[in-house]
Amino acid sequence: MSATRLRDTPGEVDLRSRLRSMGYRGRTEVKVLGRRRADIVFARAKVAVFVDGCFWHGCPTHGTWPKANAMWWRAKILGNRKRDRNTNRVLRKDGWIVLRFWEHSKMDRAAIAVAKVVDRRLRAKNLAR
Numbered sequence: 001m002s003a004t005r006l007r008d009t010p011g012e013v014d015l016r017s018r019l020r021s022m023g024y025r026g027r028t029e030v031k032v033l034g035r036r037r038a039d040i041v042f043a044r045a046k047v048a049v050f051v052d053g054c055f056w057h058g059c060p061t062h063g064t065w066p067k068a069n070a071m072w073w074r075a076k077i078l079g080n081r082k083r084d085r086n087t088n089r090v091l092r093k094d095g096w097i098v099l100r101f102w103e104h105s106k107m108d109r110a111a112i113a114v115a116k117v118v119d120r121r122l123r124a125k126n127l128a129r
């Protein structure tokens with residue numbers, strides 16, 4: 001397993017294609033903060049979407065804590081979560097709306113939630129989609 005962020009996980013692909021079919025074309029894998037990337041970015045609306053993997057980000061429902069090298073894994077997963085919180089904080093400070101979904105989320109609902117936020121944001125900024 002690689003320690004780098006997985007790209008194009010099934011959840012991301014699912015969410016992106018649902019959004020696209022609704023007419024929302026976010027850019028993907030955009031660097032928003034140094035080397036950190038958001039999974040789907042709506043730049044004009046300033047909405048950054050993340051789909052967090054259940055294992056790497058320690059999902060409360062499906063996150064597993066490996067027994068072998070338990071300390072290392074614990075530090076790794078807690079480190080990821082800490083970085084997620086920091087990413088949220090820094091982006092929000094910079095005027096972004098950050099939306100995070102678990103990989104296990106129902107992506108049909110997630111797509112609707114993203115669309116609503118993007119629309120509201122564009123309206124507030126007086127921009128057309």
Ligand SMILES: [Zn+2]
Nearest residue numbers: 054059062104
């Ligand atoms: Zn999960």
